[in-house]
Amino acid sequence: MTDLSTPVRALLPGVGEPAAGLPALPGAVLAAADAERVRRTLDGSVSAATRRAYASDWRSFSAWCAAKGYVALPAAPETVIAYLSEAAATVRPDGTPAYAVSTLTRRAAALNAAHASAGVPAPGAGGQVARAALRAIRRERTAAPRRVDPLLTDDLKLILRSLATPAWPGAVAAARDAAVLLAGFAGAFRRSELAALNLSDVIPSRHDGVHLRVRRSKTDQEGAGLIKALPFGHDPLTCAPCALYRWMDLLEAVDGDGGRVALMRAVRGSGDPGTHLCRRERARTDSELPLFRSLAGGGAVKATRMSGHAVNEMLKRRAAAAGLDPTRYGGHSLRAGFVTQAFRAGADSRAIRRQTGHKSDTVLAVYDREYAPLVGNAVTSIGL
Structure with a gap:
């Protein structure tokens, strides 16, 4: 069984830790100084947070394979489906899923990246098997994703007065x-x-x-x-x-x-x-x-x-001091609050994206639909 850590050691001969998600490079062994420069260049192509997450995901998968007696690299499509399905079925003591679908999606991406870095095909046809498994998991998860509440202008004023x-x-x-x-x-x-x-x-x-x-x-x-x-x-x-x-x-x-x-x-x-x-x-x-x-x-x-994380905890602490329920708010409440308040004030999506940096209206539509449902809604003009 192949024992790989973070997440593959086979990207470049003699280079050391690889950059996740990059194809293997053929060629001769480089001098130490050149190899180190190549390693730093490849590592810079993905964020440090992504490298850490992928490394953790690969360790989880390889440990699971070792315990089950399966080959981690190259992994059979059925092995990946079994791994993702077992993770999706894992629950906390209160009965809620231990892993969000977004976490499972990232794990699947990490496995594909590990295979690409090692120069072997991803499980299934281009990772399609993992995507099919994730679609099935999403259909089974009927609960809406949990989102923090937006912090609106009046909420913000309340917090500012209290501090x-x-x-x-x-x-x-x-x-x-x-x-x-x-x-x-x-x-x-x-x-x-x-x-x-x-x-x-x-x-x-x-x-x-x-x-x-x-x-x-x-x-x-x-x-x-x-x-x-x-x-x-x-x-x-x-x-x-x-x-x-x-x-x-x-x-x-x-x-x-x-x-x-x-x-x-x-x-x-x-x-x-x-x-x-x-x-x-x-x-x-x-x-x-x-x-x-x-x-x-x-x-x-x-x-x-x-x-x-400290921003998140500070906002919760300040919300509680102002008499708001801290469990409903988090660091993202500021960004969500801006979008929601702007929609309520009549701003269009393009004007909102000027400040948020969103590339499209897809994510903004979530705030519009869930937190400003009466804005531009014909129900306000039917005379009820």
Whole structure:
């Protein structure tokens, strides 16, 4: 039985760990330095998250095959169907499926990638057998996929009012969280995109408010980039540029090596949160330090980047403090909230995609259908 780890070792002779999903390359063994450059180039063709996920999926499949006595590579189509079917039938103690269909779909993709990397055909005709199995699994799953609720403008205002505090040290977390929430909502950001922002990605604009540069996203793995504009707000409470600048003023004190005393002084001098500070002339910074950072006790700001998971947990925590049910919300609620609120306000899909970066209306239609069902609906004009 073939024992392969992450996910195949046979991509290039002498190169070491392969890049998942790439065809095997023929040719002579390379010198060590050249082989290392090739390895780095191939690894860069897929995201680190995808490599980690595929590696984990391959370990799961190869361990399952070892326990069952099946050959993992090349795998027979029936072996893949049995593996996916068993995973689909696995349930948690509460009776719910242990694996979402999206997880099983990724696992099937990982197996195809492993076979392609090893230079052998995918199970079945081009992976069609795995796709057929996944279609059958989807038909059996009658429950609608669970989605977090969108956070609408009124919900956001409720949360922002509950976290507003001028007192040390809570004011530090309040300033960061307000900036995360408003940037995430107004910019229709994914939580991973928020976490990836650096200080240099904040571009002040005298006319527009703030431009935020997204260097790479889930649907832009090649890094073409996207600029999202956050306009000046009417209300200081919900003005995204104000929130960003308040947080950046605190970071300036932290990054200036002034320590705790400088940060406390910056908190005291941050001004009345009920007044605008966004019209003040701002210079763009070239600092590549993270924009949104982790916090420690006592108001300390860490140098480490706030993770996407931390964004999710922060939103849940702040929602609960505002009296909302935290189980209904998550990091995606900000992006979903933007789309839903925009539809409710009469925006068309093209205008919404300008901010979200969606390539088509397919995903937007889900929000339109599920969260704004009366927008453009003839039922409102039949005289009931």
